Amino acid sequence: MVNLTMNGLEIAFEKGASLLEAARFFGIEIPTLCYNEGLNPYGACRLCLVEVGAPGRSRLVSSCTYPVQPGLIVRTHSARVLKARRLLLELYLATCPSSKIIQDLASKHHVTRVRFKQKNEECILCGLCTRYCAEQMHGHAIGMVGRGAERRIGSAFNKKSEDCRLCGGCSYICPACQARCQGPDEKSAVCGACLNLAPPCLDDHDDAMCYLDPCAACEMRGER
Amino acid sequence: MQEGMIERSHPFRQNGISLISQLQQIQQEHGWLPEPELRRLSAATGEPLIEIYRVATFYKSFSLAPRGRHRVTACCGTACHVRGSAGVTREISKLLGVKPGGTSADGRYSLETVNCLGACALAPLVVVDGEYHGNITPAGTRKLLKKITGPEAGNGAAAER
Ligand code: FES
Numbered sequence: 277m278v279n280l281t282m283n284g285l286e287i288a289f290e291k292g293a294s295l296l297e298a299a300r301f302f303g304i305e306i307p308t309l310c311y312n313e314g315l316n317p318y319g320a321c322r323l324c325l326v327e328v329g330a331p332g333r334s335r336l337v338s339s340c341t342y343p344v345q346p347g348l349i350v351r352t353h354s355a356r357v358l359k360a361r362r363l364l365l366e367l368y369l370a371t372c373p374s375s376k377i378i379q380d381l382a383s384k385h386h387v388t389r390v391r392f393k394q395k396n397e398e399c400i401l402c403g404l405c406t407r408y409c410a411e412q413m414h415g416h417a418i419g420m421v422g423r424g425a426e427r428r429i430g431s432a433f434n435k436k437s438e439d440c441r442l443c444g445g446c447s448y449i450c451p452a453c454q455a456r457c458q459g460p461d462e463k464s465a466v467c468g469a470c471l472n473l474a475p476p477c478l479d480d481h482d483d484a485m486c487y488l489d490p491c492a493a494c495e496m497r498g499e500r
Numbered sequence: 501m502q503e504g505m506i507e508r509s510h511p512f513r514q515n516g517i518s519l520i521s522q523l524q525q526i527q528q529e530h531g532w533l534p535e536p537e538l539r540r541l542s543a544a545t546g547e548p549l550i551e552i553y554r555v556a557t558f559y560k561s562f563s564l565a566p567r568g569r570h571r572v573t574a575c576c577g578t579a580c581h582v583r584g585s586a587g588v589t590r591e592i593s594k595l596l597g598v599k600p601g602g603t604s605a606d607g608r609y610s611l612e613t614v615n616c617l618g619a620c621a622l623a624p625l626v627v628v629d630g631e632y633h634g635n636i637t638p639a640g641t642r643k644l645l646k647k648i649t650g651p652e653a654g655n656g657a658a659a660e661r
């Protein structure tokens with residue numbers, strides 16, 4: 277067991293565990309995008325940031341990849357953390373406003389504006405799908421390809437992978453494919469109401485398989 | 501980091517097959533990374549093909565397309581940029597008739613740009629067929645490329661390893 281301080285509380289937690297696991301165990305909620313209990317931590321989304329170290333000498337680390345350490349002082353909801361988290365969510369809204377998960381997180385953290393150039397990416401490179409494929413399915417059909425701004429999810433040589441068993445796990449676990457509810461103002465990055473206008477994915481991605489059930493978009497079109 | 505966490509974050513790094521040096525070997529042999537070779541590597545080592553592809557697409561020095569017999573690499577890193585690599589690259593591109601990142605139609609030259617070769621004191625840097633040349637000016641590029649463009653370079657056979 278490792279003794280540390282979290283939000284002023286003296287806690288003891290299993291060695292080798294992450295700060296995120298410890299926080300969740302003690303009922304402290306930390307938002308995440310790229311973390312899944314069944315997969316190895318990856319540290320891509322940075323949403324799980326927490327402040328570690330004595331006040332004044334602290335720094336922000338991703339709690340999903342930071343191990344519990346004896347005597348560590350952790351603050352999960354300090355002003356600095358919340359500010360950083362909000363900024364991250366704003367960036368995510370600018371990148372991928374079509375994701376319901378991101379919209380929900382943003383409204384939960386009171387992010388009501390987006391000051392960045394609006395993009396409409398379909399992927400936030402959280403790596404959940406590639407980890408799911410590799411770790412849960414032992415498929416290794418998809419992975420990260422390229423580097424920097426060209427980084428994307430793909431298969432080897434852009435060919436349909438022979439290792440893919442069409443399990444559909446990648447689209448199931450994806451936080452970006454879930455269609456958001458688009459408010460009255462479609463153009464805005466911030467979701468306003470619960471009018472579901474644009475159908476999500478199958479219309480545009482023939483080979484994808486949708487496991488969303490219930491799916492509001494399908495219901496709206498009377499397909500289910 | 502504490503034991504445990506590293507293994508959990510990098511599950512596929514445990515039985516490393518020194519992938520990069522294997523890729524370097526393939527590239528040395530063929531001049532680029534042909535798909536069948538990578539498939540063979542994957543089958544032989546058990547490393548998933550996508551992992552090999554991921555590493556091959558990550559590094560600029562690996563090429564997944566055939567390259568010219570003569571390879572010219574111009575550095576566009578910060579130090580080289582400040583010392584005028586843009587003009588040098590433009591000049592080389594004009595002289596060889598190849599766009600940065602491309603290979604000439606006859607398969608003779610290819611021109612690549614990289615972001616720092618680690619010899620910034622010699623900026624701007626140009627590598628011609630593996631040979632490093634520092635302090636290059638746009639005016640000096642013609643002389644530099646003589647070796648591979650001149651008649652004595654023949655069909656490029658001389659420069660081939
Ligand atoms: S959940 Fe920790 S970085 Fe994404």
Ligand code: FES
Nearest residue numbers: 575577580616617
């Ligand atoms: S920037 Fe060109 S060698 Fe470093």
